[in-house]
Amino acid sequence: MDQAEIPGLLSRLASDEDASRKMAVFKLQSSINDPSFADVFISSGGLIILRRLIMNSGGNTLAYSLQSLSRLLEVDMGWEIFDSPTAGDLVDRVVELVVSNPLVNILRGAMSILVALVGHSPSESTTTPGTFGFRALRPAIAVYPQFFDLVVQKLQSADHALCATTLALLNALIRDAVANEETGRGNTTSSGTGEEWPKFIKRLQDLGLIKSVYTLMQSAALQDLAHPLLEFQCLTKVLLKKWRKVRVDLERxxxxxxxxxxxxxxxxxxxxxxGNSDGKSDEAQEIGKKGSRKHHPxxxxxxxxxxxxxxxxxxxxxxxxxxxxxxxxxxxxxxxxxxxxxxxxxxxxxxxxxxxxxxxxxxxxxxxxxxxxxxxxxxxxxxxxxxxxxxxxxxxxxxxxxxxxxxxxxxxxxxxxxxxxxxxxxxxxxxxxxxxxxxxxxxxxxxxxxxxxxxxxxxxxDLAHLRELQMSLLSISFEDQWGELFSKARQSLQQEALTFVKEQRVRCLLQGSWFSKPALRKESRGEDSRNRRATHGTLWRYAKLSHNRRYLHWADFGLRTGQEPGLDSLTEKVDLRTISSVMSNVSERKGDSSSTDLPTSKHSTKITIYGFLNLEEAQRGAEGKEEPVLTLYPLGDSLASEWLDGLLMLLEQSPITAETNKLLDLVADYGMKIRLLKVRMEATYSPPPAEAGVVPSRNDLDDDYFYDI
Incomplete structure (x- = not known):
């Protein structure tokens, strides 16, 4: 709307015809948030007419009038409407509308005006104290004591815009109460409500404010209420922070x-x-000061x-x-x-x-x-x-x-x-x-x-899961802060774990194990086969590493004896120096790691040991001639993992089975956890000192020294 049309607009706003006023104020609400238009409107006496419409009209005319004043205040203009002898009547009227009017479009406008009125700082105005903030509402609220209850109830409205405006008003009231206490306006610790801010907050909580906002924050209408909800969330933190700052004082x-x-x-x-801790009389418990008694220790x-x-x-x-x-x-x-x-x-x-x-x-x-x-x-x-x-x-x-x-x-x-x-x-x-x-x-x-x-x-x-999470977070924090030193410690632990697991696997070989062996075909059986008894169509094979870890002894048996065979009964042996490679399908299989006492008819797990014909061929390396020298059929995946990786480690090769690698990770992780548990918590989240990781010089040292680890 052009500024030249303002005189005609004011004339229609002051008209006795309701239809004319309604149309004029409808156009006004869409133009008044233009500062240049608003300035001419105010200087032409428009605030007086707008105030009259709010005080005396109803229906859509009232709704448009409230919206016009609200938009004018949004551009920080028109505050003088509250700086007059009749300002109290205007505030009373707006509060009355909030309390008694059921129309949503009127409630939204009235609430918006109160939000602006409460949130406006007196320092931005030349008005007398009490014109703005919660103090401006106190006389009207005294007339309508149900004001807070009704305002909180409107948070349950199906109209999202009304909910947002209502929450904005409650935010403004809380913020004003806290601000008054902090600034000590009027040399008092009470808020504009006439009571201390904790009591005011509790009053709102008792009316169900927290429950209503909690419901809104979880609702699907989040985007429509985003800003007032975020402000309420921040105000909640402000209150928690203020309560924490309050010192516990037994004088209060x-x-x-x-x-x-x-x-x-x-x-x-x-x-x-x-206060009687030992059954003595009250008199005996007196400490001689104002007749008070000792309390229980x-x-x-x-x-x-x-x-x-x-x-x-x-x-x-x-x-x-x-x-x-x-x-x-x-x-x-x-x-x-x-x-x-x-x-x-x-x-x-x-x-x-x-x-x-x-x-x-x-x-x-x-x-x-x-x-x-x-x-x-x-x-x-x-x-x-x-x-x-x-x-x-x-x-x-x-x-x-x-x-x-x-x-x-x-x-x-x-x-x-x-x-x-x-x-x-x-x-x-x-x-x-x-x-x-x-x-x-x-x-x-x-x-x-x-x-x-x-x-x-x-x-x-679960406590165990919580412990795992704790160590994981501790490890991440420590690694972030200690960087290279942490990586070196982990590498050292992995090497220690490899040594430990190698020894464990080799000990399995030293202990010896039974393996199944497919029976020979009938036509290929020799005379000696009568001396062997097959169980379920198979023969048994027993293998064991010698104590000096140089030879792998083995022999075939018709029956699996209860007592483990000794090395003297194992007639065959393989010199580990002649072994060229160990092949198996163990790492490719996915199955139950449990073993069984009886061999199965399907020998799907197989370990084949290849070797050179003699030491001379072995010394030629890759050019030497090799052939299979021993085949083992483990009774389970765990036994297969122990023997395959044990043989590979004896040959100074890396383990390949998932079970062994899992054990390696487990041992290394436990080692790291033990070291981390020895670290002070404050060191975990701070970088290492400048001298960390520096090896002391050995200059001028004799044999009588040690490192303090």
Whole structure:
């Protein structure tokens, strides 16, 4: 719309005909967010007419008027409409519409105006204090005390735009309450609501705010609500950060009551309550100061604190840690008392420190959700530049289930403590396991995963799997930081593993084994065959490596004897120096690695040893003449792996079977894990010192020296 048309537009807006006003204000809402148009409109007295329409009209005319004012405020113009003696009446009117009007298009406009009014900073205006922020709404809300309840209810609306505007208003109210407390406006710690911000937040939570936002964050309407949801998520982190910063102070009644409730809920005995630890009278327990009594020497340590001054132990977790512990104790009273009773039967050094564990879980969750990062502007910019999949991962509905996650995490801590047989000195090790557990279960949960499933996974996650994950993460972190030194250590361990496995395989050959052997065809049997008895159509063959590891002795038998044959009964032998190669189909087969006592009719597993005719031929190497000198039919894949790789290793060749290579990896990995477990945690995530890996000089050293490893 051209600026020259503004006088005619104002005339129609002031018309007595409803149809004329409706058409005019309909056109106004599409043009008023142009700053040059808005400037002329305001200077021509348009705000007075617009205010009159909001105060007196209804239906679509009212909806268009509210939308026009909202768009004007979006371009940061028209604030003077709230800087007049009648501004209070306008705010009352808008609040009344939010409370009583059922039309969605009117509610959206009214909510948008309140969002702008609450979010506008007085520093940007010359108005008197109280014109903007939550204070501007207080008189109207006093008339409509159901305001907050009705606003929270509108988060369940089927209209996504209304839900988004409603959540934006609640965000503005929370942000204003927190900002007032931080800036100390009016030299008071209370927010614009007339109450301290924690009480205001609890008031909204009691109305079901968290539950409603949690549902929205998991819904399919995420894109329509993205910005207010991200802001609410950031504000939740702000609140958690503020609660953590609040120092636990027993001079504050609410802090003292919270700590006392933890103690009383623990079902202390009479001695713990009255302070009589040895049955003496109250008078004997007096310490001579204001008539107070000594409390039990383990009053607080029995609950899992390190000392008898619990307030000081909340230094890291702050009042947030006390809130979490209090909430757990209150909602799980029976489980808490049962756990304490169970721990009391254990030696002191084996007891799970419940209070310390609770604070550790609080700090772990705080770190996991990155509650120290609360910059909403950075979050919004990032949301615009990442793809849809990454956008989805930016939402963390489980953050809104903080209390339930803390409870589940604490219960998981106690379970891990018991299953690992931990003691007091192992506290930080269990904390590390909890950190990994939460990162795996909570961190990898999809946006749609319900908190009940998370609780179940935390309660049932396998300790062995958790240990594997811990070592894998530790190895990756260590390798990233220590680089070349780590690679050298791994190579050294692999060589040690090869030596170890070679010795194991060779020992199998030294022990000797039975092999099956196909029976000769009937026409090819000689006279000596009568002296051999075939079992199930086969003969038995026994092979064994000599003690000096130079000869492979073997012989055929008609029966498999219970006693292993000695070397003197093995009439044949092969000089290992004459063996040229060992061939087999073992590495190509995929089957059961179990062996059987009876040979099978199908000899699918076969090891063929090739050798030179004599040592002279062997010395000629590849030019020498070779032939098969011995064939073995192992009774199972494990035996085949032991003999094939054992023979290859004796010939200084690399093992080839999957079973042996798996054993090599297992031994090397265990060696690395043992070394990593000796490394201090702080060293894992920091680079090596400059002198690491440098071999000391041997100059001026005699034979009396050693390396401290």
């Amino acid at each position: 009644p609410e802090h003292r009551r919270a700590l006392k409730s933890i103690h009383l809920t623990s079902a202390p005995t009479k001695d713990y309550v009255n 383990e009053k607080w340590r029995r609950l899992g604190f390190e000392t008898e001054s619990p307030a000081s132990e909340f230094q890291s977790a702050g009042f947030l840690g006390m809130m979490d512990l209090t909430d757990y104790v209150r909602k799980n009273e029976d489980a808490f008392q049962k756990l304490l009773l169970e721990q009391s039967t254990r030696p002191l050094h084996e007891r799970c420190p419940i209070a310390r564990a609770s604070m550790a879980v609080t700090l772990t969750l705080f770190e996991h959700f990155d509650c120290g990062n609360t910059d909403i502007e950075d979050t919004r910019v990032l949301f615009q530049v990442v793809d849809a999949e990454q956008q989805d991962k930016m939402f963390h509905p489980l953050l809104l289930q903080w209390s339930r996650l803390h409870t589940a995490g604490l219960q998981a801590f106690c379970r891990l403590w018991k299953n690992t047989g931990a003691e007091q000195d192992d506290f930080e090790k269990v904390v590390e396991l909890i950190r990994i557990l939460i990162d795996r279960v909570v961190g990898q949960a999809s946006r749609h995963k319900d908190v009940v499933e998370i609780e179940e996974e935390l309660a049932e996650y």
